[in-house]
Amino acid sequence: MINITLPDGSVKQFDKGSTPMNIAFSISAGLARNVISAKFNDNVVETITPLEEDGNLVLLTFKDDDGKQAFWHSTAHLLAQAITKLYPGVNLTIGPSIEKGFYYDVDPNGQAISENDFPEIEKKMLELARGKHDFQMHPVSKTEALEYYKTKNNPYKVELIENLTDGEITFCDHDDFTDLCRGGHIPNTGFIKAVKLMNIAGAYWRGDENNAQLTRIYGISFPKQKELKEYLELLEEAKKRDHRKLGKEMKLFAFSQKVGLGLPLWLPKGAALRDRLEKFLKDAQENAGYQPVVSPHIGQKELYMTSGHFQKYGEDSFQSIKTPQDGEEYLLKPMNCPHHCEIYNAQTWSYRDLPQRYAEFGTVYRYEQSGELHGLTRVRGFTQDDAHIFCTPAQLDEEFKKVIDLVLYVFGSLGFENFTAQVSLRDTENPSKYIGSDENWEKAESAILNAAEEKGLTYKIVKGEAAFYGPKLDFMVKDALGRQWQLGTIQVDYNLPERFELEYKGSDNEMHRPVMIHRAPFGSLERFIAILIEHTGGNFPLWLMPEQATILSISEKYENYSKKVLSLLKKHEIRATFDNRGETMGKKIREAEMNKTPYMLIVGESEVENETVSVRKHGGEDLGQMSITSFAEIINAQIDKEIYKFEV
């Protein structure tokens, strides 16, 4: 007998070799019908895996994340089977589950698979699924496994197997299909009732652009048709929040082919929104002891040779700017830090002067790959809310923590609660990607980890994601479609101070090297605003809204009074417009609703008589008639609630 501990803490005895499915049955038949996977001692196992020892068992259904993963991974097998049947000769590679669904990478071996083929593949998959074929794992020896795929002429699987150790290699069979697989399946294909192939894309084998390009098919599946329908509807809703669509509709920004790829143009409403965000952060930074600085948009090539940026990125960047004089080379500024280092170097410093915190909304230009450009989230010209803190090594921890506070304040004020903190460290196996000594890197990395710990951040560590000069703490936020973007970033840097020979005089009367913190709470204004648009669906906090109120006159007769209201609102610093067109009230309200205007002020005979406005909120709530002053109070109270001061 073995003792199985269930999630509720209860311990039950079962025969040795009982499977999770046996155990599910012993609890209830209903549960057993829905169990698709299981976790034994934190490892995902099959529902038919015999359990041989005591342990904790979690039975998983499609509602559990791990259950979904098993479900989707199993569907990937099904996709592979369908493709193999429809396109004999394709070479299968890998087919994992992902956050939302699964994909399979195949080498089509010269055959063309396109989106047009999806319906046929989906049909085949469902047809195969209906056979209720069991997924069955069995171990194979390395020799056997290699033999199997060599016969099939599949170099990809052979490569995968060669990197595995004998004894840990398993195949998974279902129906007449066999695939190399480490496990995590649902009991049988019959659970898969709804399948949708989402898109097709090129992907490099093993993610290396020097390797062959494979065809990747993305898909998603569900136990019920209804769930698929709901998922697709959710996707449609998300698309409505796309910042590229809303940015155009709300006249915030535009792109022009004539101006150039990835070079955003800010229209008046968007520029004003940006301005408000800048002012918001400038106020907070002033309270936090930052000093504004300004540096030019270009700098001598030599500057970026000193920093190392040119050696690292020069080839793939905008090329140098020609001058009438021979031998002069200037570059568009890709980073503000070299300039700020020279600002620090403009005078001599004592340890008593540190930290120096230099802040600049600096516009930088980077030649991003054309395929990578994406609305405002990935552009070639953008403005960083950049600052560099020059401090003594002893001040580093404190300064770093203060920056975390500032970033959290910014995110909190703008409603970004669902961020991921990511500590990006260097890839120690690839030292040529980085500059500076091991000692400096270790100091910088431990400073970040300590600060993140002390601030109680939940963070994940990613090796190999550091900047070339130092490790980072990044704050990542997802867009409407679930794609993750880096917004805020804080970086510790011992290396640029060395390269720029930055110094201060210590209490010991000797010269010392300061440490630098690079930081940007927004990251870039462009990307931040893009994500803000997607999170709010264009319904920004009132203090950011381009248009806070609009006056809708019931007829043109009330033009004079409406204009008076408009000027009163202006006196109260409320951004308002006046719609005096000869349209019906229904139409004006509809348009204001579509426009996302937070407050509609209706003006007719009664309002003129009483010197009031009738207030309708976006969404339909009727606040009734009130004086302009009362309305202004409501607006200001709401703004005060939304935006608060950053205190150090």
Add this chain to the structure above:
RNA sequence: GCCGACGUAGCUCAGGGGUAGAGCGUUUCCUUGGUAAGGAAAAGGUCACGAGUUCAAUUCUCGUCGUUGGCUCCA
């Protein structure tokens, strides 16, 4: 940069080898209206650009540019 899809009016999109359509928006006229579309008329397009096939190309083919979904990259 790589693989795939797409590019028709200001916007959203339909169409299709014989030089174009809808809705919304715009303009004008009628209507002067009380909480999500009042009515009518008009203007508006080298069908992204270039080449090829064809009697004829916006439609088919190729190329370029752009957009887009991924991959790679991201100081």
